[in-house]
Amino acid sequence: MNAELVTELEAPLQQTTTSTRARIVSALGPTAALGGVIWAIVQPYRVTLLHPTGQGFWWLFVEPPLLAIAVGLFFYFVITPGLLRDLAEDHATAE
Amino acid sequence: MQPPSEHVHWLFATGFLLLALCLLAEAVVGTDVWRRRAWRAYLWPGLAFALGVLMWPVMTFYTNSAIHMIAHGAWAQVLMGGAAMELGLVSGKLRSGWWRLGMPAGFLVSGAAFLVHEQNSWLFQRSAFTHHLLGWTLVVASIFPLVRVFRPRSQIAATGFALTFVVVAVTLYCDRDVAQIFGHISPLAGAPHR
Numbered sequence: 001m002n003a004e005l006v007t008e009l010e011a012p013l014q015q016t017t018t019s020t021r022a023r024i025v026s027a028l029g030p031t032a033a034l035g036g037v038i039w040a041i042v043q044p045y046r047v048t049l050l051h052p053t054g055q056g057f058w059w060l061f062v063e064p065p066l067l068a069i070a071v072g073l074f075f076y077f078v079i080t081p082g083l084l085r086d087l088a089e090d091h092a093t094a095e
Numbered sequence: 096m097q098p099p100s101e102h103v104h105w106l107f108a109t110g111f112l113l114l115a116l117c118l119l120a121e122a123v124v125g126t127d128v129w130r131r132r133a134w135r136a137y138l139w140p141g142l143a144f145a146l147g148v149l150m151w152p153v154m155t156f157y158t159n160s161a162i163h164m165i166a167h168g169a170w171a172q173v174l175m176g177g178a179a180m181e182l183g184l185v186s187g188k189l190r191s192g193w194w195r196l197g198m199p200a201g202f203l204v205s206g207a208a209f210l211v212h213e214q215n216s217w218l219f220q221r222s223a224f225t226h227h228l229l230g231w232t233l234v235v236a237s238i239f240p241l242v243r244v245f246r247p248r249s250q251i252a253a254t255g256f257a258l259t260f261v262v263v264a265v266t267l268y269c270d271r272d273v274a275q276i277f278g279h280i281s282p283l284a285g286a287p288h289r
Contacts, residue, residue, distance in 0.1 A: 021123050021124055024123050025120050025123050025124060028116050028119055028120055029116065032112060032116060057096070058098040058099060058102045059102075062098065062102040062105050062106060064105045064108070064109075064268050067105065067106075067108075067109040067112075068109070068112060068268070070109075071109055071112045071113050071116065072116075074113070075113065075116045075117075075120075079116075079117070079120065079135070079138075080120075082132060082135070083120060083124060083128070083129070083135070086124075086128050086131040086132065087124050087128050089131075090127070090128045090131070
């Protein structure tokens with residue numbers, strides 16, 4: 001068996017696996033944020049910033065749909081970029 | 096100035112949602128890639144430990160019965176204990192894989208505490224339902240961290256462990272102080288609000 005042929009067959013398969021993983025990781029944050037957006041549309045009264053008059057501190061501070069969006073954005077902008085770089089480096093090292 | 100208890104549930108839901116995203120990402124990329132950066136390796140055990148610490152003020156300020164105080168205190172201890180063991184394993188100060196037993200023990204104790212401290216039936220009102228659901232979710236899902244003890248590289252165990260926290264977060268977000276559940280609410284529960 002020619003090792004070069006085997007390498008040629010395995011390389012695209014490994015690349016596909018890595019890109020699938022990268023896509024899933026990239027989608028985690030936006031999915032959580034999208035969940036928050038849909039929730040805000042379905043239950044707008046949960047977003048008290050839209051009608052702040054007469055609301056107490058906690059109702060203005062804790063708005064669950066916005067918290068879910070914030071978590072999604074935090075994960076996407078703070079954790080995902082480094083993780084994708086490390087995933088690519090790991091893939092390159094394995095090659 | 097004390098927040099309503101439903102707000103506390105939502106804040107914890109936010110912490111658990113972030114924890115779930117970290118665990119899901121680790122399950123997808125693998126532990127080796129996830130731990131390539133030191134700060135990331137400590138992220139989810141550190142977050143779990145912080146959530147355990149934050150359970151103490153909940154125990155202190157939301158004690159409306161002895162059983163509530165014991166349940167919240169037990170959560171604080173097992174969450175801190177399980178997370179501390181994971182932190183020890185990440186740092187290399189703990190070497191035996193048996194330390195991972197802290198997490199399934201935490202799940203079981205937390206689940207039992209949920210079930211014991213909720214004295215109303217499932218359909219009494221929304222928060223009773225969510226407490227029963229959370230209790231059984233944690234008891235049943237303790238199988239995932241238990242499998243991680245024996246098979247630390249199991250993809251199914253890692254994914255199940257992460258998804259458990261997604262379920263916990265969503266259920267906590269659904270919690271309301273007084274609200275209907277599937278059209279049911281006991282007249283003893285009080286007037287429902289938004």
